[in-house]
Amino acid sequence: MLSQTAKILDGKALAQKIQRNLKEEIQTLQPKIGRPPGLAVLMVGDNPGSVVYVRNKEKSCAKVGIASFGRHFPTQTGADELEEVIAELNQDSRVDGILIQLPLPEHLDAIALLHQIKPEKDADGLHPMNMGRLVRGEAGLRSCTPAGVMALLSEYNLQVKGKQAVVVGRSILVGKPMALMLLEENATVTIAHSRSQNLAAITRGADILVAAVGKPDLITAEMVKPGAVVIDVGMNRVVDAQGNGRLVGDVDYAGVAQVAEYITPVPGGIGPMTVAMLLQNTVHSYRQSINHL
Incomplete structure (x- = not known):
């Protein structure tokens, strides 16, 4: 097998860093609240x-x-x-x-x-009011998984502005808010889904490719533009012939890692970031409670 070329976007490490910062913030706020x-x-x-x-x-x-x-x-x-x-x-x-x-x-x-x-207590950022704020570009609680993707791109200083971004999947949990957040950062965004024709042609145009469908190994190496940033939101449990289960994403990691410049692993990529954003949303609402004291 060829050696991997893509650099790993380490969601686990960033999630730990965010948690350390939140812990410090809570220690500062708790005496006041x-x-x-x-x-x-x-x-x-x-x-x-x-x-x-x-x-x-x-x-x-x-x-x-x-x-x-x-x-x-x-x-x-x-x-x-x-x-x-x-x-x-x-x-x-x-x-x-x-x-x-x-x-x-x-x-x-x-x-x-x-x-x-x-x-204001919607920790998952899925209430229509918070979704509406996202559409309008207003401050508010953001959907955790796509917010985690944006935080990871930012941590690695990966440019979003002006890039071609393709989101595969249109769920209210990930696909739609993900597209809106990329748009907010001035990417040109395409949403692909199960009815899209010639998916590979769409994904090959992506500088930033986000897979959020829930189908193991859907995105293969020939569907990825060389040098792309590939974000795998999928979390699929697969069982081998011996009955051993393991977690895989929507991206064929071994193949795509030889084409992409950056890739997120599963597990250890977006999963920990989703939890970190959930904690961040909770602390955001906590911070607001100072105004009601």
């Missing part, structure tokens, strides 16, 4: 991926000094009960951020529940 920041993660059911994510989020909270007000509900929990809990957390002055861990069981409407969260 009189309490630590609080994050409530609501999880329904026992999706194995969600269990791991929630555990990581709670560990990261503890590391920086954020109090966790997490609640775990049985799969069959109804919307009424969840709405009641959200209403209580909206009023709870100890809680700065509320997050609903997705995906939810099929009988629940995630969008309707997200609408119940106060926009």
Whole structure:
């Protein structure tokens, strides 16, 4: 096999740096506010991926000094009960951020529940009010995964302005806000998706290529422009013939690493950045609470 040429964008290292900064900020603010920041993660059911994510989020909270007000509900929990809990957390002055861990069981409407969260406590940046602020280029809480991508590009001083950016995927969680954030930094943005024709021709034009579809190894070396920056948001669990599971992204890492100039690994790329941005959003809301003292 040829040696890898692409430089790695280390999300894990940057996430640790952000967490250290947040920890210091919390230590400065806590005497003024009189309490630590609080994050409530609501999880329904026992999706194995969600269990791991929630555990990581709670560990990261503890590391920086954020109090966790997490609640775990049985799969069959109804919307009424969840709405009641959200209403209580909206009023709870100890809680700065509320997050609903997705995906939810099929009988629940995630969008309707997200609408119940106060926009200023929307730690995931998915409330229509915060999405609207992003569209208008106004300050507000930003969707965590695309915000993590932007922070990583900035950390490595990778120019976005004037570049051709292609986002593969159009979800409200990643694809759409990602395109808007790149646009805000003056990239020329194309969104590709499952109905796009000749995907390879679109992706080959990208100076910055973001893959956020949830399909293992969708992006191969011949779909990437030499010298491109490739950001892999995919987190797919694949099982080999021996029954061993591992995490892979949407990008064929081994192949693409020989064409791209920069690449994010999976795991250790965007995953840790998503959690860091969640903590950052929570601390942002906490900081605002000084104004209400």
